[in-house]
Amino acid sequence: MSNRKPYIREITPTWWKNHPFYRFYMLREATVLPLVIFTIFLTIGLAALVRGPEAWHTWLEFMANPIVILINLVALIGSLFHAQTFFSMMPQVVPIRFKAKLIDKKLIVMTQWAAVVFISLIVLIVV
The missing domain is CATH 1.20.1300.10 (Fumarate reductase/succinate dehydrogenase, transmembrane subunit)
Known part of the structure; x- marks a missing residue:
């Protein structure tokens, strides 16, 4: 010891x-x-x-x-x-490929924000 x-x-x-x-x-x-x-x-x-x-x-x-x-x-x-x-972390964690080419990170982030705005507008219209 x-x-x-x-x-x-x-x-x-x-x-x-x-x-x-x-x-x-x-x-x-x-x-x-x-x-x-x-x-x-x-x-x-x-x-x-x-x-x-x-x-x-x-x-x-x-x-x-x-x-x-x-x-x-x-x-x-x-x-x-x-x-x-x-x-902003999502493209690093899950890189998305289209036809063996990486999609630009900014495009992925902007698509997510566009989805948030679209869904928010639908909720505002329905409610």
Whole structure:
């Protein structure tokens, strides 16, 4: 048996702050927090819709609160940021070939955004 002590690298709770890549990653992953709050608000709205007109109007008044509107705007910005980072990674993760030739990364990303806009317009028209 050896009397040497093994090397144990110290890891602080803020280790990720020392590298820009990890700071960006943590920011990207933190975008889920306002989205969770937004989802909870929508779930409460569905429950209010089921309970009747009075509960529905109470929920609408709650959603008109400036703080709730701010949370929803932060959730929208966070989801757009998350989508942008996801779309920009997609061509690297899944390179798409057409007739044995790689499709340009910008074309793939722009096609994804076009699909988002198209689907959003359909939802706006239907609703």
